[in-house]
Amino acid sequence: MTFKHVFTVAAALVLISGCSEHKQPNFMYMPDMVWSPAFKAQKEGSMRMPVAGTIPREFVPYPFPNDPARAGKELKNPFKxxxxxxxxxxxxxxxxxxxCHGPNGEGDGHIVPKFPRPPSLQSDKVRTWPDGNIYHVMSMGQNLMPSYASQVSAADRWAIVHYIRALQRSKNPNSEDVKEYAQRNSH
Ligand code: HEC
Incomplete structure (x- = not known):
């Protein structure tokens, strides 16, 4: 063995042992939760509630929780x-x-009649309701129907209103729909 060899082996040993002897962790870039303060479970501070009135990001509070009539009058569908x-x-x-409401809104969803049959969304009542009233029921619930505000975003509730209108018009086309249908089928 030449000196060069001995030196190479020694250097390799130093490197290997260096690797295995990390007493100190490496530099921590963004330690996140590594050094979180420890709380005992159920102790004050461990389950701190959000400040009163805190709302999740992008959550739009519903303005008329007790006033469906005003919802019908004042809320407008923000989407075309x-x-x-x-x-x-x-x-x-x-x-x-x-x-529950079924593919066409007629109240014939597959959990009916285990769950009581909901009224039809094709009724004259719901067809002539302003959009805001349908939005209100989704946001607040109505009798047996629970609120969907925590599961369906405000934007998605408005999109559903448009879709319910489309279901209604597929059963009760207005003159615009009839004209469009005739035009499409005149070629
Ligand atoms: C678990 C079953 C169930 C689900 C899911 C459900 N509903 Fe309902 N819905 C009902 C029942 C039952 C009623 C009737 C409540 C009552 O007695 O006033 C109702 C009522 C309604 C009404 C009012 C109809 C009227 O004539 O007063 C609308 C509008 C409506 N639902 C829309 C929706 C929309 C939109 C969704 C989806 C986001 C939905 N519902 C999800 C069961 C359900």
Whole structure:
């Protein structure tokens, strides 16, 4: 063995042992929760409640919790009836509403009659309701129907309103729909 060899082996040993003897962790970039203050479970401070009135990000508080009439009058659907909004409304309706209200809103969802049959969304009442009243029911619930405000965002609730209108017009086309249908089928 030459001196060069001995030196190389020694250097390798130093390197290897250096690797295994980390007494100090390396430099910590953004330690996040490594050094979190420890609380005993259930002790004061460990389950601190948010400040009163705190709302989650992007949560829009509902302005008329006790006033459906005002909701009907004052709330306007912020979205235009575009095909992407209708697709979004359809997707959400099919997740959150269809189980009770059925594919066309007629109250024939597949958990009925285990769950009491809801009234039809095709009724004259709901067809002539302003958008804000449908939005109100989704936001606040109504009798047996729970509120969907925590599961369906405000934007998605408005998209669902557009989709319900489309379901209604598919059963009760207005003159605009009839004209469009005739035009599309005149070629
Ligand atoms: C668990 C079953 C269930 C689900 C899910 C459900 N609903 Fe309902 N819904 C009902 C029942 C039951 C009623 C009737 C409540 C009552 O007696 O006033 C109702 C009432 C309504 C009404 C009022 C109809 C009227 O004539 O007064 C609207 C509008 C409505 N639901 C829309 C929706 C929408 C939109 C969704 C999805 C976000 C939804 N519901 C999800 C059960 C449900």
């Amino acid at each position: 009836r575009t095909s992407s909004i209708l697709a979004r409304g359809q997707a959400k309706y099919n997740v959150y509403c269809i189980v």
